[in-house]
Amino acid sequence: MKVIMPIILLLIVPFRAEAGEIIKKGELLTLERCIEIAVKKQPNIVAAVNTADVNQSKVSEAKANYYPQIDWSSGYSRTSSSDQYSSSVTLKQNIYDFGKTSTQVNIQSLNLDSSKSDLENITAQIILNVKQAYYGVLQAKKNRDVADETVKQFKSHLEQAKGFYEVGTKPKFDVTKAEVDLSNSRLNLIKATNAFKVAIATLNNAMGVPEAPEYTVEDNLSFKEYGITFEEAIDRAYKNRPDLASVVFKREAAEKSIKLANTGYYPVVAGNAAYNRSGEKFPLSEGWDAGVTLSFPIFSGFFTKYQVEEAKANLDVFKANEELLRQNIFLEVQQAYLNLKEAEERIPVAELIVKQAEENLELANGRYAAGVGNPIEVTDAQVGMSNAKSSYIQALYDYKVAQANLEKAAGIK
Numbered sequence: 001m002k003v004i005m006p007i008i009l010l011l012i013v014p015f016r017a018e019a020g021e022i023i024k025k026g027e028l029l030t031l032e033r034c035i036e037i038a039v040k041k042q043p044n045i046v047a048a049v050n051t052a053d054v055n056q057s058k059v060s061e062a063k064a065n066y067y068p069q070i071d072w073s074s075g076y077s078r079t080s081s082s083d084q085y086s087s088s089v090t091l092k093q094n095i096y097d098f099g100k101t102s103t104q105v106n107i108q109s110l111n112l113d114s115s116k117s118d119l120e121n122i123t124a125q126i127i128l129n130v131k132q133a134y135y136g137v138l139q140a141k142k143n144r145d146v147a148d149e150t151v152k153q154f155k156s157h158l159e160q161a162k163g164f165y166e167v168g169t170k171p172k173f174d175v176t177k178a179e180v181d182l183s184n185s186r187l188n189l190i191k192a193t194n195a196f197k198v199a200i201a202t203l204n205n206a207m208g209v210p211e212a213p214e215y216t217v218e219d220n221l222s223f224k225e226y227g228i229t230f231e232e233a234i235d236r237a238y239k240n241r242p243d244l245a246s247v248v249f250k251r252e253a254a255e256k257s258i259k260l261a262n263t264g265y266y267p268v269v270a271g272n273a274a275y276n277r278s279g280e281k282f283p284l285s286e287g288w289d290a291g292v293t294l295s296f297p298i299f300s301g302f303f304t305k306y307q308v309e310e311a312k313a314n315l316d317v318f319k320a321n322e323e324l325l326r327q328n329i330f331l332e333v334q335q336a337y338l339n340l341k342e343a344e345e346r347i348p349v350a351e352l353i354v355k356q357a358e359e360n361l362e363l364a365n366g367r368y369a370a371g372v373g374n375p376i377e378v379t380d381a382q383v384g385m386s387n388a389k390s391s392y393i394q395a396l397y398d399y400k401v402a403q404a405n406l407e408k409a410a411g412i413k
Contacts, residue, residue, distance in 0.1 A: 025213040031134050031220060034207055038130045041208030045126060048119040055112040062104040068093040086278040095292070098266035103259050110253035117246035124242060124408055126206070131404040133203040138221040139397040140192070140199035146389045147185070147192035153361075153382055154182040160368070161375065169371060177375040181382070188386075221396050223347050226403045230337045233410040237329050240411030247325050251318040257311040264304030267296040329409065336406035343399035350392040357381070357388035 022037055023029070039045060074087040094101065158178040164170035204212045238244065273290040297304070364381035367373030406412075 038207045052115045055115045059108040062108045065101040088276040090274045093271045095269040100263040114249035117242040120242035128408040129206040133206040135400045137199040140196040144192040147189040236410040254315040261307040261311045332409040340402035346395040350395045357385040
């Protein structure tokens, strides 16, 4: 539960720029700033915090049976011959209930711990969503830049083809081919630009600010090796995963519920005292009484027996859920780790392909400028260059997202 208090503080302490805009127009957002905004603005976190507050109240409710219960009553009645007045104060105090109250307090405390773990898990998922959306914006921006660069390249090629055609060294086909290539590249630029806008909208939604003004994001879509072994990731996951902690708390609460159900077989010892005033006219006559009550359940229609059986069955359910979650955690960490390594291996290969594509495009342009090349060769080289850059960008994005997924899967803060 290490991150619970910082999260609650972020929700309680006034957030900077709260009086104005959460995001200022034209602001440069880092990944950390985006996460900070999401923790403040995401409704899911606010709901989880309030759920924890509800469970905190339930702990206090369970503790209420430790304290005396005081009631006051007053009455008036009239018969055919007289008026009757009465007033009384009654005090009841639980003396001993064979651990029923303390067990109820323990169960609600475990439920509170579970809800805090749920809050931490929801926060971790939102942080993952923000990271994925953030890297998605960077990927879309870079793809848009590649598409824009391709348009410029085809514009230059068209001008070159027109020049050759005007002096009679190249046929009209070259000009037409260049015009088609330019139109296609412009279509791709339109698509890439829209994809960038969609990525921004996705990030806004992940942060909980769908109507955010225009801003820019810091470019950190670069390769930096993430050093962790699979064994370390699994070990951290079993120790730190908040959803696993939540299930463990629920299983422990189910264990306590068996003890609570068994208290139905035991007596309850309670003390009581009362002060009474009653009569037909004032001053009323006074009286008091005090005593101890022992309540012993003799037969309740096997109610307690079935409560115990129900509690044991619930415990078996939580044990099975815990084991299932452990298996799913293992799979989740394994998949994230394998994806990380796969993307790590792709990055240098994709980088090499970009260099090769650049050389190929340079050769194709050089051959065409020298009059020995053809427009199809130039088009193929340019398309190959665009695809190579897109593949490299995809590899960087996949690595960052795989790292974010692995951190989430392993419960790494």
